[in-house]
Amino acid sequence: MEKGTIRLKTGLAEMLKGGVIMDVTTPEQAVIAQEAGACAVMALERVPADIRKAGGVARMADPVIVRRIMDAVSIPVMAKVRIGHVAEARILEHLGVDYIDESEVLTPADEQFHLNKHDFRVPFVCGARNLGEALRRIGEGAAMIRTKGEPGTGNVVEAVRHIRMVMGELRHLLALPEEEVPGYAKTIGAPLEILHAVRREGRLPVVNFAAGGISTPADAALMMQLGCDGIFVGSGIFKSSDPAKFAKAIVAATTSYNDPAVLAEVSEGLGEAMPGLEISSIAAAERMQERGW
Amino acid sequence: MVTPLHIGVLALQGAFREHRLALERCGAKVTELRRRQEDTPLGGLEKFDGIVLPGGESTAMGRLLVDRGLLEPLRACIGRGMPVFGTCAGLILLSRELEGPDGTLLEQPHLGVLHCRVRRNAFGRQTDSFETALEVKGVAQALEAVFIRAPLIVSTGPGVECLSFVETGEGMLPVAVRQDNILASSFHPELTDDLRFHAFFLDMCRAWREQGRA
Numbered sequence: 468m469e470k471g472t473i474r475l476k477t478g479l480a481e482m483l484k485g486g487v488i489m490d491v492t493t494p495e496q497a498v499i500a501q502e503a504g505a506c507a508v509m510a511l512e513r514v515p516a517d518i519r520k521a522g523g524v525a526r527m528a529d530p531v532i533v534r535r536i537m538d539a540v541s542i543p544v545m546a547k548v549r550i551g552h553v554a555e556a557r558i559l560e561h562l563g564v565d566y567i568d569e570s571e572v573l574t575p576a577d578e579q580f581h582l583n584k585h586d587f588r589v590p591f592v593c594g595a596r597n598l599g600e601a602l603r604r605i606g607e608g609a610a611m612i613r614t615k616g617e618p619g620t621g622n623v624v625e626a627v628r629h630i631r632m633v634m635g636e637l638r639h640l641l642a643l644p645e646e647e648v649p650g651y652a653k654t655i656g657a658p659l660e661i662l663h664a665v666r667r668e669g670r671l672p673v674v675n676f677a678a679g680g681i682s683t684p685a686d687a688a689l690m691m692q693l694g695c696d697g698i699f700v701g702s703g704i705f706k707s708s709d710p711a712k713f714a715k716a717i718v719a720a721t722t723s724y725n726d727p728a729v730l731a732e733v734s735e736g737l738g739e740a741m742p743g744l745e746i747s748s749i750a751a752a753e754r755m756q757e758r759g760w
Numbered sequence: 761m762v763t764p765l766h767i768g769v770l771a772l773q774g775a776f777r778e779h780r781l782a783l784e785r786c787g788a789k790v791t792e793l794r795r796r797q798e799d800t801p802l803g804g805l806e807k808f809d810g811i812v813l814p815g816g817e818s819t820a821m822g823r824l825l826v827d828r829g830l831l832e833p834l835r836a837c838i839g840r841g842m843p844v845f846g847t848c849a850g851l852i853l854l855s856r857e858l859e860g861p862d863g864t865l866l867e868q869p870h871l872g873v874l875h876c877r878v879r880r881n882a883f884g885r886q887t888d889s890f891e892t893a894l895e896v897k898g899v900a901q902a903l904e905a906v907f908i909r910a911p912l913i914v915s916t917g918p919g920v921e922c923l924s925f926v927e928t929g930e931g932m933l934p935v936a937v938r939q940d941n942i943l944a945s946s947f948h949p950e951l952t953d954d955l956r957f958h959a960f961f962l963d964m965c966r967a968w969r970e971q972g973r974a
Contacts, residue, residue: 468890468891468892469890469891469892470887470888470889470890471887472891474891474906474951475886475889475890475891475906475908478889478906478908478948478951479886479889479908479909481774481775481777481778481815481951482774482775482815482816482817482848482849482908482909483773483774483816483817484773484774484775484776484777484816485771485772485773485774485776485816486773486774486816486817486820501819502823503823504819504820504823504824505820506773506774506816506817506820507817537885541819541860541866541880541881542817542819542820543817543886543909560887563884563885563886563887564885564886565885565886565887565909566886588887589886589887590886718820718823718824719824719827722771722772722773722794722824722828723794723795723828726794726795729795729828
């Protein structure tokens with residue numbers, strides 16, 4: 468019997484496909500998410516919009532919060548660690564969370580190196596803005612990838628930019644003649660063997676979700692149509708006027724992303740989405756997507 | 761030329777792509793199901809030779825089955841003898857009684873057609889997920905079996921044949937079962953390159969089609 472294999476790690480992400488992973492800060496919110504049909508929850512101390520507002524250093528959530536949320540729901544529970552923070556990751560692994568997000572939403576602990584994720588039994592998800600970043604993370608052992616987008620903004624434009632970039636570069640890689648692959652690996656700064664794995668499978672070797680700015684059912688459907696395998700919603704649920712209704716509508720839209728009749732039905736009379744932020748109003752140094760490499 | 765078997769794979773959420781690929785590699789034609797196809801009691805599902813319920817999150821899928829109008833048509837088709845194969849969350853959706861890891865009865869939307877009581881997340885959380893090789897009666901001597909936050913069948917009713925077992929703290933318990941046209945496993949054959957379990961299911965579908973689908 469084997470545990471902690473890469474197949475078990477990527478396999479759990481496969482089970483989440485077509486689903487919505489929701490940020491929650493209390494057991495009550497976790498139950499609302501589960502009842503609405505979330506396929507997993509992300510246990511946090513604050514949602515990204517509040518982290519942005521609070522400023523200062525954002526760290527791993529208090530283990531008490533994570534544990535209470537784990538006790539409240541039967542769906543998988545994820546939690547975030549700072550980029551490169553080995554000790555926070557070991558703490559979450561010890562708590563028994565089902566997935567760790569090595570996340571740019573928190574303040575990075577290491578400006579040079581991400582975690583060696585092969586070294587853990589718990590699987591990791593990481594953010595990426597382009598193919599090189601995605602494949603570097605996979606090379607380090609990430610079993611799932613998500614777009615970075617721009618968290619806490621309720622503005623989908625950065626998530627769209629990132630999935631367009633990843634999918635465009637992926638198509639380019641798949642079309643290259645064999646002799647140009649090593650040069651392309653150098654250009655995008657990613658391990659050559661991972662590029663070969665992508666070409667063998669004809670797609671990314673792990674599941675790729677959308678994150679960072681999704682706040683309506685239509686946003687979720689858009690990201691699915693652009694080729695994402697599922698959706699993370701951060702502030703979009705519990706910063707809206709009717710979280711249970713928004714949660715349910717975004718779940719339905721993610722499954723039925725190609726079915727305008729369902730999309731129209733669930734978008735009707737939803738109430739106020741979370742307040743949005745124009746990206747140009749955020750100073751470059753405060754853009755979370757620039758964290759990590 | 762023989763018409764390929766036509767299988768509907770429930771694609772509300774989860775590992776539907778992996779099932780589609782496995783079935784297609786076995787020569788079947790696959791349609792992904794996301795909603796009721798017609799406003800009839802069988803919902804337009806009667807055209808399929810079999811249905812697959814993939815791994816995923818059973819609470820999410822259960823709710824979407826209700827919202828997309830698929831729960832009753834699926835139950836009706838299975839009741840008429842259409843072969844169905846459920847893996848992991850699919851097993852949970854098929855089973856009559858569900859319990860949590862601590863043994864308390866759970867209420868969540870499900871089909872309830874398989875005479876089993878199933879314990880969700882019975883082996884623990886993700887870090888307790890495991891892979892092993894299992895004998896599956898009539899299918900393989902040593903089948904690669906991937907268990908991810910897997911459920912366990914804690915008791916079975918009449919007509920349920922246990923095809924495979926694992927050792928647990930409570931002795932040997934079944935992880936793959938068949939009850940007439942219903943086939944189910946705790947583990948995920950869709951995550952391996954071993955196609956024998958899917959081929960076994962397609963044999964059930966072929967037999968049903970040859971009997972005139974009744």
